[in-house]
Amino acid sequence: MTSATLTAPLAPARRLGVGAGLRHTLTLAWRSLVQIKHNPMELLDLSIQPVMFVLLFTYVFGGAISGSPGDYLKFALPGIIVQNAFFATMTTGFGLNNDLTKGVFDRLRALPIARWSPLAGRILADTVKQAWSVALLIGVGMILGFRLGNGPLGLLGAFALLLAFSLAAAWISVLVGVLVSEPDKVQIFGFMVIFPLTFTSNAFVPTETMPGWLQSWVEVNPVTVLADALRGLLVDGPVAGPVVQSLIWAAAIAVIFAPLAVRGLRRRV
Template identity: 90%
Template sequence: MTAATVNTPLAPARRLGVGAGLRHTLTLAWRSLVQIKHNPMELLDLSIQPVMFVLLFTYVFGTAISGSPGEYLTFALPGIIVQNALFATMTTGFGLNTDLTKGVFDRLRALPIARWSPLAGRILADTVKQAWSVSLLIGVGAILGFRLGNGLLGLLGAFALLLAFSLAAAWISVLVGVLVSEPDKVQIFGFTVIFPLTFTSNVFVPTDRMPGWLQHWVEVNPVTILADALRGLLVGGPVVGPAIQAMIWAVVLAAVFAPLAVRALRRRV
């Protein structure tokens, strides 16, 4: 006697709401942050290197460029914060590529979670790391004599502008992290592109101290524009013009690289 087998059609997968997706994003962001406990070098890269830049440039070049280390610190610290934020965006692509090459991303996507939460969780975690790095630099700068010219409001505005620009620029890192085969290649891209971009800006040296042919590029360099906006917010000076230009750059970067990154990620996974 054989029992009859009835093939019951599977119920369609339930679509996850935005609230569930946000919870998944927060959980995965926390996962990325907790990993720092097992890999503290990840946080040290965002802590020691920027502090070294502040100390070395302030006390080695400060007198030669601005007359005194204190005056140079007032000029250079906002620019160093910008440079560090741009380098920190590379950690998003590095971490994403690591998850892709080791199969972690595939295992996450196999879970009943929102499809966009693994990437969103990675970006959110790196944004928290960005905030830590900026806070550290402001704190070290205060110890060395840096003083805020616009108080708490200017500081909050600088945080908001920098994090918004970093989120937009991070899509470049995401695209590179999806396209390359090894995490180290993401770092190579960062040093190849970001290093010349920051050193051909007014992050470390005022524009009028540079050769005339270079000044034309420095003035339109997005790193210069963002550094000028942060100087205005943290120290004093023009704010509206540089901030609007920086946000325009952020919108352009996000509009160009976010769709390319998402398309490349869908093809890879």
Template identity: 80%
Template sequence: MTTLTTATALPNHRVGPLAGLRHTMTLAWRSLVQIKHNPMELIDLSIQPLMFVLLFTYVFGGAIANSPGEYLRFMLPGIVVQNALFATLTTGFGLNMDLTKGFFDRLRALPIARWAPLAGRILADTVKQAWSIALLLGVGVILGFRVGTGVFGLLGAVALLLAFTLAASWLSVLVGVLASDPEKVQVFGFVVIFPLTFTSNAFVPTESMPGWLQAWVKVNPVTTLADALRGLLVSGPEARPIVTSLLWALGIVVVFAPLAVRAVRRRV
């Protein structure tokens, strides 16, 4: 009877901020260590985006920009954006796996902060995002891409992209909680993110598209983010796309973060 009473009381145990931070770091490390046992996740983060860079540069470079090197300067920021948005799906996919396999149920019996599992998942996926960005930019440099704005431009581009994808992760969290199985999270990516990125100027200039499509491309948040990264990495900062991207990120957080937190609380 004593054991049952203690276990029942644990979920209501008050956890201080420092303890909650330790719990978050522990759960984030758990998510990162899982890569060793699930190599397919590393392939999604590394091999797949590298294949996109190589194929787009050498297959389409000559046709679109007359030379692979010139096209690489235009395309690489766009493909970094595309890969970062697809990588946000790992948050929803991993969260759904934890929910469907009962990991969150086991955590209820432990005196940990209620927000630690979700925060740990998002933190781990932010680290994965940083790795993927560094990998793509590194390969781009090997292929001939050069950052024309210096260290501060590079750091600004990485910070902006991480901020935007961190905001977009809330949408992934919402999908991961509402989906009945992990496969449906992946379906969401192909139904929403795939057309969103390909109907932008991430890979081709807006002027090359039909007039009716250009109207959408110009307001597409992927276009704005790709333009911001091009400005920060290639031709110098451009205030408008940077500010607009930050406003998009803020809007996504304001709309989807409360919905995601509410969905997590209802399911957990």
């Protein structure tokens, strides 16, 4: 006598709510931040290099460009903050590619967590590191003589604008991170793109000192726009126009690169 054994169909996996996804995101962001304790060099990269740029540019180029290091610091510090922010976004792609190549991302995606939380956790952790780097730069600048022209509100506005722009620019890094095969290639991309982008802006020298054919690009360069916005918020000068233009640039970058990065990540995993 034979008997047929009937098995009930498996119930579909329960969809996780937004609240659960946010908790998973915070947990994974904390995981990325805790790694700093075991790998302090990760934080030193965001600390030593920007401070070195501040000291070198202020005391080597300050007298030649602005007449004195103090006057040049008022002009250059916002630009150095912007350059550092662009470089810091590359850590998102570097860390993501490292997780992908080592299989960490696959293990995280196999857990009963929101599908978007590993990527969101990575970006959130890097935003916290970004805030640390900006605070360090402003602190060192104030030790060297930099003074806030618009008080605490201007400082908070500069922080908010820079972090919002960095969140948008991080999608470029994510796209690079999912396309290249090794983490080091993310850094190579950063040096090949970010250095020309920042040095063909008014981050370090006034636009009018450059050749006329270059000034046309400098004026629309997103680094120039963001540096002008930070100068207006932190020191003095126009605020509304540069801030609006910076937000437009951030929105355009996010609209273009976020879908491409998400599509590339889905193909990779």
